[in-house]
Amino acid sequence: MEGASTPPTFIYGTAWKKDATAGLVMTAVGAGFNAIDTANQPRHYDEPLVGEALKALADEGIARSSLFIQTKFTPIDGQDHRVPYDPELELKNQVAQSFESSLRHLHTDYVDSYLLHGPYSSNGLGTSDWEVWGAIEEIHRSGRTRMIGISNVNAEQLNQLVTNASIKPMVVQSRCYANRGWDRKVRETCREHGIVYQGFSLLTANRNVVRHPIVLSIARRLGVQGEQVIFRFAMQVGMVPLTGTTNEVHMREDLGVFKLQLTPDEVNLIESIEG
Numbered sequence: 001m002e003g004a005s006t007p008p009t010f011i012y013g014t015a016w017k018k019d020a021t022a023g024l025v026m027t028a029v030g031a032g033f034n035a036i037d038t039a040n041q042p043r044h045y046d047e048p049l050v051g052e053a054l055k056a057l058a059d060e061g062i063a064r065s066s067l068f069i070q071t072k073f074t075p076i077d078g079q080d081h082r083v084p085y086d087p088e089l090e091l092k093n094q095v096a097q098s099f100e101s102s103l104r105h106l107h108t109d110y111v112d113s114y115l116l117h118g119p120y121s122s123n124g125l126g127t128s129d130w131e132v133w134g135a136i137e138e139i140h141r142s143g144r145t146r147m148i149g150i151s152n153v154n155a156e157q158l159n160q161l162v163t164n165a166s167i168k169p170m171v172v173q174s175r176c177y178a179n180r181g182w183d184r185k186v187r188e189t190c191r192e193h194g195i196v197y198q199g200f201s202l203l204t205a206n207r208n209v210v211r212h213p214i215v216l217s218i219a220r221r222l223g224v225q226g227e228q229v230i231f232r233f234a235m236q237v238g239m240v241p242l243t244g245t246t247n248e249v250h251m252r253e254d255l256g257v258f259k260l261q262l263t264p265d266e267v268n269l270i271e272s273i274e275g
Contacts, residue, residue, distance in 0.1 A: 007113075007147070007171075007196050008035030008068045009235065010255065013242040014050055015039075021046040024246055025053035029062060031251035037173075037198075037242055039072035039117055040102045042082040047071060051106040070113035070171075071102045072151060073132065075120055091128055095135035103144070113171055114145040118152035125160050137167045147171050149195070155185035162193050173198040173242075178209045179275035182237070191238055199234050200242040203227055206275055214269050222260055225253065232257040233270045 012028040014021050014037060025036055039045045050069075058064060073095050076087050085097040103109060116136060120128040133150075140148045149171025150161065162168050172190055176183045176199035183199070190197040203210055210226040219229045231254055234241040243254050262270075 007240065009240055009258075010231075011035040011037050011068075011070070011198065011240060011242045012251075013037045013200060013244040014046070015044050015244060017049075017244075017246070018046060019049070020246065021049035022053040022056070025050055026056060027248050028251055029053075029057055029067070031248055032255045033251065034066060035068035035070070037070045037200075038106075039074055039115075040084045040098050040105070041072065041074035041078060041117065042084065043078070043080040047102060047105040051104075051108075055107050064108055068112045069106060069108065070115065071106065071111055072115040072117040073098045073136065074117040075128075075132070077120075078117055091131040092135040092138075095132055095139070099139055099144070110144045110146075112145070113147040113149060114139060115148070115171060115173060116150045119150070119157055121157075123156070125157050129157075133161065133165060137165070140167055147196075149173065153186065155189060158186055158189050162189065162195075168193065169195055171196045171198060173200060175199075175201040175205055176234075176239070177275065178206045178273050182271060187238060197239050198242060199239040200244075202230050202234055202239075202241055203243075206230065209270075209273050209275050212273055214266075214273060218262065218266050218270075224256070224260065228253060228257050228260065229262070229270075232260045232262055233267060236262055236267050237271065 012033040038047045038050045084101045085094045136148050147170040149169045151173040187197050215226045215229050219226045231241045
């Protein structure tokens with residue numbers, strides 16, 4: 001299996017892009033993104049259009065192996081009527097069917113990262129979670145995904161998974177709220193176990209923080225916008241941020257955060273904002 005050899009440091013997210021998905025993926029790659037996040041969940045994502053973009057990019061000479069592609073298995077509760085697998089099957093077969101569907105959608109024979117879109121249980125992990133995780137482990141053993149992980153997980157659930165799974169999660173992806181401590185407990189577990197933490201909705205979940213006087217003061221010092229300060233903060237505390245902007249100028253501005261550096265005091269100040 002060829003593919004991106006290292007986990008990405010910034011990811012372009014394709015949720016809610018609908019018919020614009022393919023064009024936006026191509027624009028994002030053209031702007032400099034080499035990592036794309038999607039899911040086999042027609043309710044919120046158009047995975048086949050991500051695949052159409054990958055085909056078009058390949059025609060332009062951008063090899064699949066130069067891109068990091070991440071998708072997800074979404075349980076039935078997260079789907080609408082367009083379920084991309086047979087919900088009457090055993091869970092392990094639902095996962096297998098969804099994964100094969102994702103490969104067809106994406107015109108590839110592997111993905112770089114495959115995530116459980118969220119636990120079936122709200123507290124702890126139940127039988128369904130373990131059955132699905134076992135199926136995801138099997139996909140990893142088959143060599144058709146480099147990394148496996150879980151999204152929308154709390155600290156208790158992540159600790160259970162790390163402790164008891166045969167193959168431990170390599171990625172966690174969560175919506176990150178300032179008023180919940182920027183998901184600190186989950187991030188600490190990730191740091192302790194070498195798990196990549198991906199943060200999404202960093203801007204939309206924290207609109208007041210983006211416009212907070214502390215953030216705007218840092219932005220003025222750096223000559224950027226508050227949005228770029230939040231993305232740079234995320235990187236400096238160990239997150240891989242996702243952005244879903246539909247504006248090419250903003251895409252390039254967001255990628256410019258690699259040139260920025262917050263002071264330790266600035267990082268601590270942003271950590272202390274409660275939204």
